[in-house]
Amino acid sequence: MEEPSGAMGCFSQLLHMPHEVCAGIVWSLGVEDTAKLASSCKLFAQETTDAELWFQLFLRTCWPPSGALLAFAEGTTTPVGIDWRHRMQVRMESTPTIVVDMGRGYTKFTVAHGVRGRWEMDGCPPELVQLCSSPTHPPDCDRNEQLSYIHHRLDRTFLDAATDPSHRLHKAALGPRSELKVDQYAVYRTPTAAGANLVLVRLLQHCKEENLWSVEAVKRRSEKPFKVGPEELTPMRRAHDLPILIGEPFVITANRDANSQSSWDSLIRSQLGNNRPGAVQVVSQAQMALWAHGLDHGIVVNIGQQQTIAMPVLRGEVIASCSTTCNIGSADLTQVMVSLMHRKAPSLDSSLMTWCRDLKEEYCYVSPPAGNMTLRARLAAGDDFGIRPVPVELPNFARGEQSTVELAEERVIVPEVLFESNRGPRQTLPQIIVECASMVHSKGTYTQEDVRDLLRQVVLVGGAADFPGIRPRVEYEMRCLLQRAENQQLSSCCESTDDVYVLNPPLDRSSNPLVSPRFVPLFGGCVRAASSAGYGELQRDKNTGALRSLPLQAEDLEPGEDGGLRRRLMWQRRISGMLALQLPNIFRTGGGGGEDDQVWQEFFESDEEMGAPDESASLACSEESPQSPDNASSSHSHASPARSGRCATKGRGKGKGKRKGSDASRGRSRRIWRPVPGAQGDEE
Numbered sequence: 001m002e003e004p005s006g007a008m009g010c011f012s013q014l015l016h017m018p019h020e021v022c023a024g025i026v027w028s029l030g031v032e033d034t035a036k037l038a039s040s041c042k043l044f045a046q047e048t049t050d051a052e053l054w055f056q057l058f059l060r061t062c063w064p065p066s067g068a069l070l071a072f073a074e075g076t077t078t079p080v081g082i083d084w085r086h087r088m089q090v091r092m093e094s095t096p097t098i099v100v101d102m103g104r105g106y107t108k109f110t111v112a113h114g115v116r117g118r119w120e121m122d123g124c125p126p127e128l129v130q131l132c133s134s135p136t137h138p139p140d141c142d143r144n145e146q147l148s149y150i151h152h153r154l155d156r157t158f159l160d161a162a163t164d165p166s167h168r169l170h171k172a173a174l175g176p177r178s179e180l181k182v183d184q185y186a187v188y189r190t191p192t193a194a195g196a197n198l199v200l201v202r203l204l205q206h207c208k209e210e211n212l213w214s215v216e217a218v219k220r221r222s223e224k225p226f227k228v229g230p231e232e233l234t235p236m237r238r239a240h241d242l243p244i245l246i247g248e249p250f251v252i253t254a255n256r257d258a259n260s261q262s263s264w265d266s267l268i269r270s271q272l273g274n275n276r277p278g279a280v281q282v283v284s285q286a287q288m289a290l291w292a293h294g295l296d297h298g299i300v301v302n303i304g305q306q307q308t309i310a311m312p313v314l315r316g317e318v319i320a321s322c323s324t325t326c327n328i329g330s331a332d333l334t335q336v337m338v339s340l341m342h343r344k345a346p347s348l349d350s351s352l353m354t355w356c357r358d359l360k361e362e363y364c365y366v367s368p369p370a371g372n373m374t375l376r377a378r379l380a381a382g383d384d385f386g387i388r389p390v391p392v393e394l395p396n397f398a399r400g401e402q403s404t405v406e407l408a409e410e411r412v413i414v415p416e417v418l419f420e421s422n423r424g425p426r427q428t429l430p431q432i433i434v435e436c437a438s439m440v441h442s443k444g445t446y447t448q449e450d451v452r453d454l455l456r457q458v459v460l461v462g463g464a465a466d467f468p469g470i471r472p473r474v475e476y477e478m479r480c481l482l483q484r485a486e487n488q489q490l491s492s493c494c495e496s497t498d499d500v501y502v503l504n505p506p507l508d509r510s511s512n513p514l515v516s517p518r519f520v521p522l523f524g525g526c527v528r529a530a531s532s533a534g535y536g537e538l539q540r541d542k543n544t545g546a547l548r549s550l551p552l553q554a555e556d557l558e559p560g561e562d563g564g565l566r567r568r569l570m571w572q573r574r575i576s577g578m579l580a581l582q583l584p585n586i587f588r589t590g591g592g593g594g595e596d597d598q599v600w601q602e603f604f605e606s607d608e609e610m611g612a613p614d615e616s617a618s619l620a621c622s623e624e625s626p627q628s629p630d631n632a633s634s635s636h637s638h639a640s641p642a643r644s645g646r647c648a649t650k651g652r653g654k655g656k657g658k659r660k661g662s663d664a665s666r667g668r669s670r671r672i673w674r675p676v677p678g679a680q681g682d683e684e
């Protein structure tokens with residue numbers, strides 16, 4: 001038979017194309033191209049009705065780039081029976097949300113969208129508002145005006161973003177056409193030879209007869225007003241038009257009285273007013289932190305500026321009455337660094353607090369447990385504990401005879417304060433977590449499984465949670481505490497005392513950290529705000545009460561289809577891995593495949609210092625000794641100012657100092673630190 005030619009030939013080839021090839025073509029396209037192809041070709045349009053295709057597109061297109069977190073945000077445990085196309089459409093069309101984590105020292109904020117994600121991009125720190133002050137760094141604003149200040153800062157950003165299509169907030173800064181109002185700013189699009197020119201204008205008046213707006217250019221007010229059609233204008237949003245999700249500080253949640261309005265609530269109200277067009281929601285930061293791990297159940301520990309609080313959340317409900325507190329916070333650690341540095345160089349006093357804070361952030365890490373002795377006693381006894389000294393240049397105005405100081409023991413002594421039980425009556429960080437679980441257990445209203453899951457899902461947040469090595473150390477000490485006789489009842493809830501985990505911060509599909517622990521609550525708020533379900537009923541002027549867990553939803557797409565059930569099962573099996581529904585195991589430290597496993601099990605000496613790798617000594621070591629976790633994987637991608645060069649050092653930052661006694665150690669077997677099995681360490 002003669003082959004048809006021209007357009008007919010192409011069509012016939014298309015018709016004879018095997019289904020798999022058509023499907024393959026469609027599956028390799030993005031959302032826009034899929035839509036174009038569907039509207040131009042019947043054959044491909046059929047392919048685009050495939051529910052699985054939309055699920056794949058949803059995963060590829062929507063934020064965050066983690067199947068587990070997307071599944072959590074969408075409130076589902078199965079991809080089957082859900083209209084992913086509709087959900088993606090809802091996300092695409094949704095208004096971005098301002099997410100705020102209110103802090104005592106530093107408030108963090110961002111703008112999050114279901115497809116475009118976080119304003120500042122994954123892995124980067126969010127916007128900070130400094131509320132605390134130091135002699136060299138005044139606060140950005142008054143604590144009581146922080147929300148107004150955030151709105152003001154966003155409004156200024158929107159002014160630039162509205163006329164700059166390459167700005168990450170360009171789309172967030174533009175509202176729907178229907179919202180053109182007198183006195184509002186709008187973007188006027190004028191066609192030019194090189195494309196379109198975007199000009200910011202103020203809307204002066206609308207002439208109904210002509211359906212034209214009289215406008216004036218914002219940056220060229222001397223120019224005469226002119227008239228343009230509404231189709232050439234896009235209204236600019238103000239920050240107060242966007243919904244806002246506010247994270248309630250741990251200390252407020254812990255002391256909240258369900259029957260009365262706290263002064264904190266009134267503070268929020270007075271700053272936002274009752275006529276804010278965008279919805280307002282408040283949720284505890286503890287819940288937000290769990291959402292970042294795809295969870296609604298666990299103990300969240302915030303190492304705050306002034307105190308550390310452990311807060312239990314059971315199946316989506318915060319049990320504030322069981323929260324526990326230790327009066328040591330990050331500010332105390334900075335103070336410890338100030339006094340240690342003052343001892344080294346008298347010119348270094350509290351006027352250099354910010355400088356000392358930066359040293360703390362840049363060079364400190366949590367040491368492995370010191371055995372039966374305290375770390376200080378062990379260091380005093382002459383054990384260098386594998387610490388590498390780092391020379392640090394003094395700021396110009398603090399230089400006397402010496403221009404540098406050496407940081408050594410300070411690197412571990414400062415964070416050790418969180419673990420010292422010999423400092424008065426207060427409890428250590430691991431102790432308040434165990435006590436928190438114990439209080440929930442003693443209530444008698446929760447099952448053993450509930451308590452077990454609390455201990456399996458411990459999340460550390462706050463600036464000090466960024467210290468390398470903190471998660472494995474806390475996990476190790478919690479396990480030791482559970483072995484004690486007084487905690488026997490509590491530990492009976494777990495299969496073993498090793499069944500206790502501190503979770504790592506979330507990673508993306510390629511195992512890159514999405515966020516550092518300090519910003520985990522903010523990130524969790526973004527995950528929830530990005531959901532196609534929004535973040536609950538949009539309620540204006542109702543800023544009390546926590547959000548509840550998302551309901552599981554299923555939209556039946558294939559009713560009564562022959563073989564539908566079999567197809568669903570096959571599909572479910574094929575893609576269950578993509579949703580990574582083995583939560584929370586994927587976040588586990590110390591054995592669950594988490595990024596901190598390396599820190600926990602293999603604190604290798606860097607090859608640079610110890611000579612060539614000694615393979616024979618890699619795992620079965622002849623000499624065990626703690627090492628600094630300098631070379632261990634650190635997820636902390638947040639760009640602390642210190643890391644961007646505020647502290648000039650002669651060394652090269654964490655782990656690059658010359659190790660004490662490194663000459664003597666040359667040629668020795670590579671030393672590895674591992675947790676000491678059994679009780680809290682044996683004296684070596």
Ligand SMILES: Nc1ncnc2c1ncn2[C@@H]1O[C@H](COP(=O)(O)OP(=O)(O)OP(=O)(O)O)[C@@H](O)[C@H]1O
Nearest residue numbers: 103104105106304305306330361462463464466467
């Ligand atoms: N990489 C880091 N390592 C150690 N500490 C850090 C690091 N980054 C920040 N910090 C410390 O964390 C503290 C700020 O933490 P954070 O922003 O969680 O406080 P906050 O939210 O204001 O406190 P709170 O939760 O009490 O309201 C500062 O003291 C800062 O020095």
